[in-house]
Amino acid sequence: MTMTEPIIFEYRGSRRQPFTPLSEVPANLPEDALRQDQLLMPQVSELQVVRHYTRLSQLNYSIDTNFYPLGSCTMKYNPRICNRLAMLPGFLARHPLAPEEQGQGFMQCLFELQQMLQQVTGMAEVSLTPMAGAQGELAGVAMIRAYHLSRGDGDRRQIIVPDAAHGTNPATATMCGCEVVEVATRPDGDLDLDALRTILGPKTAGIMLTNPSTLGVFERQIEAIAAAVHDVGGLLYYDGANLNAILGKILPVDMGFDVVHVNLHKTFSTPHGGGGPGSGAVGVGERLRPYLPVPIVERRDGAYVWADESDRPQTIGRLSTYMGNAGVLLRAYVYLRMLGDEGMQRVADFATLNANYLMTCLAEADFELAFPERRASHEFIVTLKKVTRDTGVKAMDFAKALLDRGMHAPTTYFPLMVPECLLIEPTETESKQVLDAFVASLVELRELAYSDPQQLTTAPHSTPVRRLDDVRAAKHPDLAWRGAPKPTSK
Amino acid sequence: MPFIPHTAEDTAAMLARIGVADIERLFDEIPSGLRVNEFDCIGKGLTEAEISRLMHERASADKQPLCFLGAGAYDHYVPAAVWDIATRGEFYSAYTPYQAEASQGTLQVIYEFQSMVTSLTGLDVANASLYDGASAFAEACLMAVRANRKSESRRILVPRTMHPTYRAVAQTILAGQSLELVELPMRDGRTALSALQALATEEFAAVAVQQPNFFGALEPVDELTDWAHGHGGMLIAVANPIALAVLKPPGKWGADGADIACGEGQPLGIPLSAGGPYFGYMASKESIIRQMPGRIVGRTVDLDGNPGFTLTLQAREQHIRRSRATSNICTNQGLMVTAATIYMSLLGADGLRQAALACHANTRALVEGLTELPGITRAFDAPYFHEAVLRLDRPAPELLGALAAQGILGGYDLSADYPELEPALLVCATEARSGGDIQRYLQAAADLLFESGRATG
Numbered sequence: 009m010t011m012t013e014p015i016i017f018e019y020r021g022s023r024r025q026p027f028t029p030l031s032e033v034p035a036n037l038p039e040d041a042l043r044q045d046q047l048l049m050p051q052v053s054e055l056q057v058v059r060h061y062t063r064l065s066q067l068n069y070s071i072d073t074n075f076y077p078l079g080s081c082t083m084k085y086n087p088r089i090c091n092r093l094a095m096l097p098g099f100l101a102r103h104p105l106a107p108e109e110q111g112q113g114f115m116q117c118l119f120e121l122q123q124m125l126q127q128v129t130g131m132a133e134v135s136l137t138p139m140a141g142a143q144g145e146l147a148g149v150a151m152i153r154a155y156h157l158s159r160g161d162g163d164r165r166q167i168i169v170p171d172a173a174h175g176t177n178p179a180t181a182t183m184c185g186c187e188v189v190e191v192a193t194r195p196d197g198d199l200d201l202d203a204l205r206t207i208l209g210p211k212t213a214g215i216m217l218t219n220p221s222t223l224g225v226f227e228r229q230i231e232a233i234a235a236a237v238h239d240v241g242g243l244l245y246y247d248g249a250n251l252n253a254i255l256g257k258i259l260p261v262d263m264g265f266d267v268v269h270v271n272l273h274k275t276f277s278t279p280h281g282g283g284g285p286g287s288g289a290v291g292v293g294e295r296l297r298p299y300l301p302v303p304i305v306e307r308r309d310g311a312y313v314w315a316d317e318s319d320r321p322q323t324i325g326r327l328s329t330y331m332g333n334a335g336v337l338l339r340a341y342v343y344l345r346m347l348g349d350e351g352m353q354r355v356a357d358f359a360t361l362n363a364n365y366l367m368t369c370l371a372e373a374d375f376e377l378a379f380p381e382r383r384a385s386h387e388f389i390v391t392l393k394k395v396t397r398d399t400g401v402k403a404m405d406f407a408k409a410l411l412d413r414g415m416h417a418p419t420t421y422f423p424l425m426v427p428e429c430l431l432i433e434p435t436e437t438e439s440k441q442v443l444d445a446f447v448a449s450l451v452e453l454r455e456l457a458y459s460d461p462q463q464l465t466t467a468p469h470s471t472p473v474r475r476l477d478d479v480r481a482a483k484h485p486d487l488a489w490r491g492a493p494k495p496t497s498k
Numbered sequence: 499m500p501f502i503p504h505t506a507e508d509t510a511a512m513l514a515r516i517g518v519a520d521i522e523r524l525f526d527e528i529p530s531g532l533r534v535n536e537f538d539c540i541g542k543g544l545t546e547a548e549i550s551r552l553m554h555e556r557a558s559a560d561k562q563p564l565c566f567l568g569a570g571a572y573d574h575y576v577p578a579a580v581w582d583i584a585t586r587g588e589f590y591s592a593y594t595p596y597q598a599e600a601s602q603g604t605l606q607v608i609y610e611f612q613s614m615v616t617s618l619t620g621l622d623v624a625n626a627s628l629y630d631g632a633s634a635f636a637e638a639c640l641m642a643v644r645a646n647r648k649s650e651s652r653r654i655l656v657p658r659t660m661h662p663t664y665r666a667v668a669q670t671i672l673a674g675q676s677l678e679l680v681e682l683p684m685r686d687g688r689t690a691l692s693a694l695q696a697l698a699t700e701e702f703a704a705v706a707v708q709q710p711n712f713f714g715a716l717e718p719v720d721e722l723t724d725w726a727h728g729h730g731g732m733l734i735a736v737a738n739p740i741a742l743a744v745l746k747p748p749g750k751w752g753a754d755g756a757d758i759a760c761g762e763g764q765p766l767g768i769p770l771s772a773g774g775p776y777f778g779y780m781a782s783k784e785s786i787i788r789q790m791p792g793r794i795v796g797r798t799v800d801l802d803g804n805p806g807f808t809l810t811l812q813a814r815e816q817h818i819r820r821s822r823a824t825s826n827i828c829t830n831q832g833l834m835v836t837a838a839t840i841y842m843s844l845l846g847a848d849g850l851r852q853a854a855l856a857c858h859a860n861t862r863a864l865v866e867g868l869t870e871l872p873g874i875t876r877a878f879d880a881p882y883f884h885e886a887v888l889r890l891d892r893p894a895p896e897l898l899g900a901l902a903a904q905g906i907l908g909g910y911d912l913s914a915d916y917p918e919l920e921p922a923l924l925v926c927a928t929e930a931r932s933g934g935d936i937q938r939y940l941q942a943a944a945d946l947l948f949e950s951g952r953a954t955g
Contacts (some may be wrong), residue, residue, distance in 0.1 A: 348543025
């Protein structure tokens with residue numbers, strides 16, 4: 009089934025009435041500064057625009073339309089009320105440089121969000137300015153570097169990451185001028201503590217960990233790891249990607265972490281928006297407090313004010329033009345206030361219940377688990393290596409065939425160390441009915457893998473397009489509409 | 499239990515299937531010493547009606563003054579259709595389009611967005627967005643250092659007329675990789691070309707320039723581009739996308755054009771919203787695309803030969819390349835890009851041009867009116883687009899305070915960032931300001947200035 013929609017540039021129409029009054033004053037701009045060519049933009053009517061983008065939206069899978077068990081991404085329901093309230097005119101119309109006294113309502117929300125995130129992580133203070141998880145990581149590692157430098161300990165440049173870590177961890181360490189050292193994982197899913205001890209030393213700046221880890225299990229030796237890293241003078245960075253699993257159950261500070269980032273677009277249910285905007289608030293313990301990125305909301309004499317470089321001379325500085333993704337922060341604030349303390353713990357309870365239930369059902373149906381002896385956290389890994397060996401059908405084929413059944417695929421081929429893996433994260437907002445249907449689909453697909461493998465290797469069949477030619481896309485990049493029709497090769 | 503669908507029967511059946519007595523058992527791998535005994539963070543949850551009431555109170559507590567403040571974020575009119583469509587659940591609640599077959603909507607939007615950005619900038623290729631203007635500039639500096647094969651230099655020449663926060667953010671992000679920003683001085687509110695002579699023998703990876711610059715003034719972009727290329731450097735353009743509807747696109751600057759263009763996308767249909775989320779755009783010449791950070795979407799064909807879209811050139815990115823990636827960026831600002839694409843489609847070339855010219859005309863009307871008042875003059879003679887600097891006979895807060903009392907956000911006080919200009923005020927009147935709005939500003943300013951004139955005279 010093919011459902012293509014023309015490129016917006018291919019429509020023809022017009023819009024006679026401008027949105028705002030036309031200028032009657034002639035421009036007073038020097039000729040040599042002006043555009044000489046015609047600006048190529050769509051020329052369409054309002055209905056054509058509305059219909060085109062509505063149709064395009066319908067080509068997407070989304071949480072609002074499909075089960076979306078994408079491991080490590082926490083694709084839970086994004087409550088509509090969070091969007092509605094973050095888009096109140098009083099918030100939308102506020103200029104970021106408007107005086108503080110004209111934004112006390114907004115700043116109070118941010119101040120309280122800072123405090124809530126402090127409580128949830130156990131950290132001493134939080135900065136909301138990082139605009140995504142990766143920017144939170146950058147802030148965290150930059151603070152670790154600043155800390156060591158301030159102590160005349162600038163040779164500490166090694167950042168240790170587990171071999172199963174998300175790609176942003178090593179990429180961030182490089183961006184901060186650090187050297188990446190990988191540490192292995194044991195077959196039971198925990199970190200190889202002996203291997204870690206051989207790596208640790210006077211060059212250790214710190215270690216970046218998620219817990220529960222990217223393997224969907226809780227790192228049981230976390231206290232020993234923290235002690236070992238601290239003993240050699242290193243610091244511990246907590247990647248909050250999997251905070252959903254332990255929300256209100258364990259605080260990162262109690263595990264020994266010195267700095268954390270929280271993905272508000274995962275744990276606190278702000279929308280992923282087709283790839284952002286995210287928000288990666290960072291929290292730190294006392295040692296790193298002076299280095300937090302600015303601005304930060306403070307309360308002084310009953311009023312909310314921005315603390316900036318002049319208040320915090322040791323800050324690593326600014327990461328965004330103004331103060332981060334304010335609208336995302338408001339959505340997270342609304343969500344947290346609705347959950348309350350009990351609601352937060354229930355998030356962890358039911359995310360964990362759903363993952364363990366799904367894991368049990370799949371194990372009973374003879375799917376092979378990557379870590380069969382372990383509890384699932386809020387996610388878990390199935391490996392299809394036996395099916396692949398028997399039938400040639402790969403994890404990617406299962407992923408594509410699930411799309412035909414109206415479900416988004418789990419994360420495939422991550423973590424890289426588990427062959428033919430599916431990383432499955434159902435989240436707490438899915439019902440038992442949905443989980444049962446997912447199990448039934450996977451069972452049916454495995455039967456098909458043995459009886460009619462081609463159905464899977466050629467899947468998907470019912471999506472707007474079929475499998476795409478990625479090699480052609482990379483070899484002959486067509487990255488922008490040029491006005492001329494392009495021939496399609498068969 | 500907001501947003502959790504389980505009935506008591508469901509929960510019981512699920513626990514029985516797992517073989518545990520209660521949910522608590524599922525946390526039994528966690529060392530018991532780590533468990534929180536009493537979680538006391540924010541108290542009881544609020545109902546939807548309660549939080550709704552609270553947020554309405556907070557939002558209405560914030561004043562909504564008439565905005566004549568720009569300084570990098572602009573109060574443009576946003577057509578109703580933009581956010582009605584962008585917040586459809588299918589866009590709002592989708593993930594990054596890794597599964598292309600299930601994400602054609604998002605992917606095609608990004609392809610169309612990339613097309614529009616290449617049109618605006620006059621460059622060959624664009625990415626799917628970065629976080630905001632300042633962080634996009636930092637990424638552009640890193641990209642230039644990687645892409646410049648003629649020079650080993652890690653220094654970037656950055657004019658003092660560039661947005662002060664862009665320079666500050668770049669400093670934060672580039673510090674770890676020992677890039678150095680070298681300041682290019684200004685004269686009459688523009689980059690001083692005369693200062694280049696003294697730098698002729700020094701090596702730079704790139705020269706950056708903002709058009710219009712932080713003061714709204716038009717820079718000598720052709721000369722700067724040619725100078726950069728003549729000295730083995732790349733040229734990084736930081737440009738306001740609305741202005742590019744009427745100004746010469748970076749790809750046409752000088753003899754060979756800018757190599758990289760980036761900037762703040764907020765003017766393209768994104769509300770001011772207290773500072774974000776906005777988005778950064780980035781475009782470049784095709785020859786250096788493999789050094790570009792962030793997601794890129796390409797058009798290709800599917801198994802049946804039908805056209806379709808997919809993320810491409812991913813060997814640059816962190817999820818493939820890990821520590822050797824071009825950037826650590828993963829999530830970008832997808833939903834903002836969706837809104838911007840709808841915005842540009844609705845306005846079209848004529849609408850964008852009309853909006854740009856109306857901004858220019860409104861700012862001229864404001865500046866001409868204000869400079870007729872005693873004690874206010876233009877700080878610089880340079881031509882400006884939709885912002886200009888006014889020199890005042892008194893500290894800016896005095897005027898701003900009087901305007902605020904009248905419900906007017908009168909501009910940006912430059913004294914902290916540019917003490918050498920004191921006292922000076924940066925003002926902006928977008929197309930969303932009416933003639934009546936501008937009159938209100940002029941009247942309020944006149945009342946203050948004539949009144950204090952009488953008091954002292």
